[in-house]
Amino acid sequence: MTDETDNRLLLLAPQDNVYVLRDQIEAGETIMVEGRRIAVPRRIGLGHKLARAAIAPGDKVLKYGAPIGSATAPIGLGEHVHTHNVKSDYTPTYTLDEARREHGDAQ
Amino acid sequence: MTAIMGFQRADGRKGIRNIVAVAYLVECAHHVASRIVAPTPEQAHVIGFPGCFPNDYAQRMMERLCTHPNVGAVLLVSLGCESFNRYQLEQVVRDSGRPVETLIIQRDGGTRATIEKGQAFVARAIEQVEAVRRVPMDxxxxxxxxxxxxxxxxxxxxxxxxxxxxxxxxxxxxxxxxxxxxxxxxxxxxxxxxxxxxxxxxxxxxxxxxxxxxxxxxxxxxxxxxxxxxxxxxxxxxxxxxxxxxxxxxxxxxxxxxxxxxxxxxxxxxxxxxxxxxxxxxxxxxxxxxxxxxxxxxxxxxxxxxxxxxxxxxxxxxxxxxxxxxxxxxxxxxxxxxxxxxxxxxxxxxxxxxxxxxxxxxxxxxxxxxxxxxLGHTEFILTYKSFEPIGPSCLPV
CATH class of the missing domain: 3.40.50 (Rossmann fold)
Known part of the structure; x- marks a missing residue:
């Protein structure tokens, strides 16, 4: 229901439990998700995902109507869904996040 | 839509470009190949395989690339001591009806002399490929x-x-x-x-x-x-x-x-x-x-x-x-x-x-x-791999 969800959030398939951002959401914004007001503490970039429902650890994350991994932590409605709370069911995801922290590159 | 005019190749395929491929057969010949195409970067492109040791996949890939429908002529650049089967590659290109020549840096006088011979081949080849028959392409x-x-x-x-x-x-x-x-x-x-x-x-x-x-x-x-x-x-x-x-x-x-x-x-x-x-x-x-x-x-x-x-x-x-x-x-x-x-x-x-x-x-x-x-991009990379042939069920039609 678009009037209850921010129009920057794109739903790819009806059974999905995540939305995809069609534009970034800035830190401090309050957005509507499924009729609820959600405060966004940190900036979330274009192409990233946000929870459409509460997701429990071990639950499958569904995008395009297909499982794209499993939650590793409780994820609340409207929270950023990414490598900090989801893992692959195939091979681990490699990032430069640790190197960035060490070298002070905020990106 | 206006008809596309392709370049007719002897194997029946048609190309949309008419490139002279300059192929190094080991990394040691890469620099010479790059200098050979330098004066004619649009008409001549460098491809190649960097390894010194034989690999069936790389051999097959180079044979396919040197007889690609967008390729009109081929110059092979060998150092001379690498394991790549340049004889077979040259034969495959010749059998395809394309002009082909192999330069061997150790035989042909080193960097400068090989670049000169290579540039002369490319200049001739550019003229030769202009004579390739143009045919309508669907x-x-x-x-x-x-x-x-x-x-x-x-x-x-x-x-x-x-x-x-x-x-x-x-x-x-x-x-x-x-x-x-x-x-x-x-x-x-x-x-x-x-x-x-x-x-x-x-x-x-x-x-x-x-x-x-x-x-x-x-x-x-x-x-x-x-x-x-x-x-x-x-x-x-x-x-x-x-x-x-x-x-x-x-x-x-x-x-x-x-x-x-x-x-x-x-x-x-x-x-x-x-x-x-x-x-x-x-x-x-x-x-x-x-x-x-x-x-x-x-x-x-x-x-x-x-x-x-x-x-x-x-x-x-x-x-x-x-x-x-x-x-x-x-x-x-x-x-x-x-x-x-x-x-x-x-x-x-x-x-x-x-x-x-x-x-x-x-x-x-x-x-x-x-x-x-x-913008002049002509990237190319080929590395070692090994494959078995596809099975009989892979191409049912």
């Missing part, structure tokens, strides 16, 4: 590949499905379309197998993805770069679902391996993960390795979808770059041929961008240069 003569690179969370919702729409049109028009990177189809095996032309092919498609999953598990990482995560992709299976969208909705006619030429029009999956135990490292070490394998299977051009913003082109066959991310397009518009980010910003539909890609492919086939061609 859409059904086209072989089109697609890859994605520098992917982010936008690739799978704009650029990739737009290429899928273009592919559906091309397949309906009788063209040959190839998609690839089985390592980026992990998690899609069931939905993909359901599109196979026969149950036996469906089993082969599943097996190829299972092989990729095992191969990457052994290596410890998926076909996934740090920048993919920065762009919002969380797992390899998420990236896969987006990558899979490039294949469109058509039935899958066959499964090929690098260097296999599809037997007719239709949609084909290329299995790029080596057979047997893990031996030479990552299957494709960067995007151009995928483009090179596509060319070895005869693609006239490659549709390259990028969200983060790749700038590459390729030797021998044009690359059309499709920007998936509207913000990236603003920064890199000089490098991008199509702005599929408009699907995300809401100013175009998937069908409109699919049609734009379709029409651009026809113009590029007719000679219009792509952005990467105008």
């Amino acid at each position: 859409v059904s003569d086209l072989v089109i590949g697609t890859v994605c690179g520098g992917s982010d969370g936008t690739s799978g919702i704009s650029g990739n499905p737009a290429v899928g729409r273009a592919f559906d049109r091309f397949v309906a028009e009788g063209a040959t379309c190839i998609f690839e990177e089985t390592g980026e189809l992990i998690g899609c095996e069931d939905i993909m197998a359901a599109r196979a032309a026969t149950p036996a092919l469906a089993a082969e498609l599943r097996t190829s993805v299972d092989k990729a999953a095992r191969y990457y598990a052994t290596l410890g990482y998926g076909s996934f770069a740090s920048g993919n995560a920065d762009g919002g992709l969380t797992t390899i299976e998420e990236k896969s679902m987006g990558a899979y969208a490039k294949s469109g909705q058509s039935p899958i006619s066959g499964l090929i391996k690098p260097g296999d030429i599809p037997p007719g029009g239709g949609l084909y999956l290329m299995d790029v993960v080596p057979d047997g135990e893990v031996r030479f490292g990552f299957p494709n070490i960067s995007d151009n390795a995928e483009i090179v394998e596509m060319m070895a299977s005869g693609v006239h051009m490659t549709l390259f979808v990028t969200g983060r913003g790749s700038v590459v082109g390729s030797a021998l066959a044009p690359v059309i770059k499709i920007a998936a991310n509207p913000h990236m397009y603003e920064r890199l518009s000089e490098d991008m041929d199509v702005n599929a980010g408009r699907i995300i910003s809401g100013s175009a539909t998937l069908d409109e961008i699919g049609a734009e890609i379709h029409d651009l492919v026809l113009r590029v086939a007719g000679g219009e240069p792509t952005k990467s061609e105008e």
